[in-house]
Amino acid sequence: MFLEFFYLLRARGLEISINEWMVLVEALDKGLANASLTGFYYLCRSVLIKTESDFDKFDAVFAEYFKNVQTPEDLPEQFWKWLSEDERERDINDKGDGEDFYRELDELLQMFYERIEEQKEKHDGGSYWIGTGGTSTMGRGGYNSQGIRVGGKGRHKSAVQIAGERNFRDFRQDNILDIRQFQMAFRKLRQYSSRVEGAKTELDIDQTIDETCENAGMLKLVYDKPRKNTVKVLLLIDSDGSMLPYSRLCNRLFQALRKSNHFKDLQVYYFHNCIYDNLYNTPLCKRGDWVDTNWVLSNLDSEYKVILVGDAAMAPSELYRKGGNSVIGLWNQELGIDWLKKFKRRYKKQIWLNPINESEWDWTYGSQTIQAVGEVFPMLELSLDGLEKGIKKLLVK
Numbered sequence: 202m203f204l205e206f207f208y209l210l211r212a213r214g215l216e217i218s219i220n221e222w223m224v225l226v227e228a229l230d231k232g233l234a235n236a237s238l239t240g241f242y243y244l245c246r247s248v249l250i251k252t253e254s255d256f257d258k259f260d261a262v263f264a265e266y267f268k269n270v271q272t273p274e275d276l277p278e279q280f281w282k283w284l285s286e287d288e289r290e291r292d293i294n295d296k297g298d299g300e301d302f303y304r305e306l307d308e309l310l311q312m313f314y315e316r317i318e319e320q321k322e323k324h325d326g327g328s329y330w331i332g333t334g335g336t337s338t339m340g341r342g343g344y345n346s347q348g349i350r351v352g353g354k355g356r357h358k359s360a361v362q363i364a365g366e367r368n369f370r371d372f373r374q375d376n377i378l379d380i381r382q383f384q385m386a387f388r389k390l391r392q393y394s395s396r397v398e399g400a401k402t403e404l405d406i407d408q409t410i411d412e413t414c415e416n417a418g419m420l421k422l423v424y425d426k427p428r429k430n431t432v433k434v435l436l437l438i439d440s441d442g443s444m445l446p447y448s449r450l451c452n453r454l455f456q457a458l459r460k461s462n463h464f465k466d467l468q469v470y471y472f473h474n475c476i477y478d479n480l481y482n483t484p485l486c487k488r489g490d491w492v493d494t495n496w497v498l499s500n501l502d503s504e505y506k507v508i509l510v511g512d513a514a515m516a517p518s519e520l521y522r523k524g525g526n527s528v529i530g531l532w533n534q535e536l537g538i539d540w541l542k543k544f545k546r547r548y549k550k551q552i553w554l555n556p557i558n559e560s561e562w563d564w565t566y567g568s569q570t571i572q573a574v575g576e577v578f579p580m581l582e583l584s585l586d587g588l589e590k591g592i593k594k595l596l597v598k
Contacts, residue, residue: 206266210249213262217249224248238267283323283332383457383588403427433466434458435501435548439511440471440484443567447556448484450583451510454554468501474515475537476544477526488530494540498547506595507544507551510583513574514557514567520574541577552591553578559587 210217225248234240242263250259316331324330328337401424408423415421436458438451458467470480470492479491519525520537533540544551553574555562559582562571574580579594581587 206262209266210259210262213258215249215255215258215262216251221249286323383454383585384461387457387461387463387592401425432464433501433505434464434468435497435505435507436467436469437476437480437507437509437544438469438471438484439474439509439513440481440486441473443474443512443514444556447512447583450556454510454583454588466505468497468505470497472511473526474511475519475525476540477531477533477537478535478540494543498543503548505548507548508591508595509544509551509553509578510556511553512555512557512567513553513571513580514565515570517569517573520570538573538577541574545577550595550597551578552594553580554583554587554591555580556583558582 207217207222225245228234228244228248229241234244245263246256246259250256313331316329320330324332325335326332327335330337403425405423405425408425409421412421412423413419436455438455440448444451455469458464458469461467470482471484471486472480473486476494478494480494480497481487481491483490516525523534523536524532525537526533555571557565557571562568562575562580565571571580579591581591581594
């Protein structure tokens with residue numbers, strides 16, 4: 202069963218033994234994949250992959266092997282018209298009462314082609330016909346755990362989609378955003394440092410290279426006056442909840458800043474989803490282990506460069522309602538969006554780094570609040586490219 206997939210995994214460098222493969226076959230015989238390709242994806246990864254550094258490689262192979270398992274596109278033209286006219290979209294949290302038993306893909310495809318023959322008019326919101334916004338096993342804009350999506354954008358992702366997104370690319374040991382790469386990006390903030398009066402005792406590497414080249418390759422050392430650190434940074438990090446998948450990436454960013462010697466002062470605080478009355482001292486966000494946000498605004502002057510890190514994905518009420526943080530047992534009188542605007546007004550330079558891929562900001566969970574936060578702060582993707590663009594924004598005078 203799936204022997205070609207087994208050989209492909211090994212050919213791509215994944216160390217999978219015969220015993221591990223037989224365990225997977227046994228798990229399949231017991232129905233642990235629930236006759237679902239998505240279930241098969243997670244079962245394979247759980248049984249065969251021994252380290253998270255291989256998750257990305259597994260995703261790449263899975264997407265390669267199963268890439269042709271996709272939505273049938275050979276619908277009559279009339280069906281496409283029905284699907285595009287007054288298209289209905291089901292609330293993403295409404296999963297209905299749909300069927301609780303699973304079907305093989307062959308059976309689903311047979312049902313699909315039977316519906317094509319039977320259906321004579323547009324249907325939406327139902328559980329049988331090809332339409333939109335329903336719980337039928339075929340259509341779009343609705344929900345069915347084992348359905349065939351017909352065009353449109355997937356909201357409940359299939360296994361091939363999940364694998365194709367390569368969400369674990371950053372975990373690969375051969376392609377990782379490491380602390381040193383972040384440190385190199387932050388070095389550009391040294392442009393804000395001032396030169397100290399006195400002797401030229403600091404090696405100017407760029408000028409040394411230029412002068413050496415001008416000197417026909419003969420080394421010519423160039424010195425300059427040492428710099429005095431004048432840059433002050435306030436780092437605010439969203440912690441816990443939806444940020445857990447990005448905790449490792451955020452930790453590298455934090456370590457890079459901590460190990461940097463380019464700053465006169467570095468202050469680090471944490472928040473959960475949005476900033477409210479208090480900022481936490483640790484990423485655990487424990488009640489009582491915090492400082493008053495107004496104290497931070499009053500005591501850290503406007504020369505601090507503010508870097509906020511978070512996915513900005515939350516319920517709209519957390520931004521726009523009093524008591525928006527009641528989901529964690531607290532109560533805020535001032536709206537979350539107003540707290541963010543306080544930081545905007547107080548500090549001259551701020552950026553927001555978002556670990557979600559920028560290409561997903563318009564449609565992923567929390568897209569409404571991502572857009573709202575992006576209207577307050579310049580928002581960039583938390584990647585080396587995004588960080589470098591953000592540093593440039595902090596450098597603009």
